Amino acid sequence: MTESSAPQHEAPAKTIAFVQYPGLSPLDIAGPLQVFGVLSLLLPGYDTVVVGERIEPMVTDTPLSLIPSHTFETMPDPYALIVPGGTVPTVAAMADEKLLDKLRTAAARSEIVGSVCTGSLLLAAAGLLEGRRANTHWLYRSLLAKFGAIPVAERWVRDGNVITAAGVSAGIDMALHLVGELAGQDIARKVQLFVEYDPKPPFGPIDWEAADPGQYAPLLQKRLHHALADHPALLERLTD
Amino acid sequence: MTESSAPQHEAPAKTIAFVQYPGLSPLDIAGPLQVFGVLSLLLPGYDTVVVGERIEPMVTDTPLSLIPSHTFETMPDPYALIVPGGTVPTVAAMADEKLLDKLRTAAARSEIVGSVCTGSLLLAAAGLLEGRRANTHWLYRSLLAKFGAIPVAERWVRDGNVITAAGVSAGIDMALHLVGELAGQDIARKVQLFVEYDPKPPFGPIDWEAADPGQYAPLLQKRLHHALADHPALLERLTD
Numbered sequence: 446m447t448e449s450s451a452p453q454h455e456a457p458a459k460t461i462a463f464v465q466y467p468g469l470s471p472l473d474i475a476g477p478l479q480v481f482g483v484l485s486l487l488l489p490g491y492d493t494v495v496v497g498e499r500i501e502p503m504v505t506d507t508p509l510s511l512i513p514s515h516t517f518e519t520m521p522d523p524y525a526l527i528v529p530g531g532t533v534p535t536v537a538a539m540a541d542e543k544l545l546d547k548l549r550t551a552a553a554r555s556e557i558v559g560s561v562c563t564g565s566l567l568l569a570a571a572g573l574l575e576g577r578r579a580n581t582h583w584l585y586r587s588l589l590a591k592f593g594a595i596p597v598a599e600r601w602v603r604d605g606n607v608i609t610a611a612g613v614s615a616g617i618d619m620a621l622h623l624v625g626e627l628a629g630q631d632i633a634r635k636v637q638l639f640v641e642y643d644p645k646p647p648f649g650p651i652d653w654e655a656a657d658p659g660q661y662a663p664l665l666q667k668r669l670h671h672a673l674a675d676h677p678a679l680l681e682r683l684t685d
Numbered sequence: 686m687t688e689s690s691a692p693q694h695e696a697p698a699k700t701i702a703f704v705q706y707p708g709l710s711p712l713d714i715a716g717p718l719q720v721f722g723v724l725s726l727l728l729p730g731y732d733t734v735v736v737g738e739r740i741e742p743m744v745t746d747t748p749l750s751l752i753p754s755h756t757f758e759t760m761p762d763p764y765a766l767i768v769p770g771g772t773v774p775t776v777a778a779m780a781d782e783k784l785l786d787k788l789r790t791a792a793a794r795s796e797i798v799g800s801v802c803t804g805s806l807l808l809a810a811a812g813l814l815e816g817r818r819a820n821t822h823w824l825y826r827s828l829l830a831k832f833g834a835i836p837v838a839e840r841w842v843r844d845g846n847v848i849t850a851a852g853v854s855a856g857i858d859m860a861l862h863l864v865g866e867l868a869g870q871d872i873a874r875k876v877q878l879f880v881e882y883d884p885k886p887p888f889g890p891i892d893w894e895a896a897d898p899g900q901y902a903p904l905l906q907k908r909l910h911h912a913l914a915d916h917p918a919l920l921e922r923l924t925d
Contacts, residue, residue: 472712472880511749642854642884643851645858646884647861
């Protein structure tokens with residue numbers, strides 16, 4: 446096995462671009478970023494970038510701050526553009542027209558547009574999910590329909606050139622699937638081996654019936670009102 | 686469900702401290718950090734910090750740079766100290782006596798000492814795994830014995846107050862286990878629900894027989910020589 450990110454052929458590298466914005470959940474970005482990072486080590490011709498409005502520290506929903514590697518203007522045209530999610534700050538970003546404009550422009554430069562968790566709400570707010578089957582974090586799934594998307598409760602869902610994952614950790618599964626599409630199952634299995642993704646959740650799989658999303662409706666309302674207090678029109682669209 | 690990180694009782698918060706150093710793998714730190722971050726949202730009395738030698742941007746093995754929230758000197762005494770891993774930079778950090786000293790001092794202030802992936806090699810180099818059952822990333826597992834640890838191929842292994850996880854993504858499973866220990870299974874299941882850890886690896890579980898670690902021995906040697914070219918004594922200890 447070689448370990449090099451230098452392409453051994455003439456074609457430019459396929460770039461997987463991850464969007465960073467203030468307040469996102471680090472696992473949403475780090476999961477698929479690590480998966481594609483290993484791909485770029487195992488196989489020439491792939492590259493990753495993290496793209497933000499500015500190359501400067503941004504807070505997350507943890508004590509960690511992150512710094513992107515590129516701006517939207519300096520990133521190469523991506524093969525895939527992937528938007529991570531988060532909680533209140535991500536909902537607030539649905540009202541950030543400047544960011545949504547950057548997403549639309551970047552999406553138009555990308556062959557595939559993807560998201561992890563509530564990142565799909567940003568794609569939806571940017572008008573990129575109309576008529577598409579899509580998923581997001583389970584707590585927010587019903588909101589997708591407000592933007593013309595068709596909510597689907599799958600670990601990840603592909604509709605044309607749009608692929609959207611379920612919440613947070615689902616980005617790892619989606620990224621491995623994309624590696625399989627791009628580089629074949631043998632390489633994808635090798636990437637899985639190197640990130641040792643052999644999950645053993647200590648309490649087993651999620652019991653979705655016991656989880657009963659209905660009980661969390663007040664939490665969703667609270668988060669929406671907190672995030673969009675200054676954007677009554679969008680708040681009304683999401684809560685009516 | 687409440688959503689507050691402010692303790693509702695007099696006891697100081699239990700702090701989970703994650704160690705950051707240059708070159709680590711973001712998923713190693715972001716996985717368990719996100720798990721404990723959700724715990725701190727769901728239940729008062731828990732807190733997370735990211736601790737580095739200095740509060741300044743550090744590179745990772747991806748295009749993302751990270752900034753810790755505390756130094757070793759400014760962090761509160763942690764309930765758990767968790768050391769993430771990585772590849773060549775983590776092996777190189779095994780020769781960083783200043784960092785190892787900080788780890789020893791911080792570990793002595795912690796009730797539990799943990800690691801993800803090759804983070805356990807730093808614990809081993811700091812002398813904290815002597816006589817302990819421990820794990821690390823599969824590629825590096827044989828190295829643990831060079832420091833008196835007993836290598837164990839489990840998703841995570843607890844020996845006394847030391848808990849060590851397998852590679853990269855295994856930190857998520859270990860963190861959920863620790864949440865269960867700390868706050869009970871009901872809360873741990875709720876945390877699992879919120880990070881939607883309901884894994885569906887697209888190509889199934891890892892086939893360890895097909896993986897055959899022996900074929901990667903040259904890769905391990907290459908990484909060790911790359912990391913420790915300036916530290917011949919440690920290199921010899923690891924490669925003899």
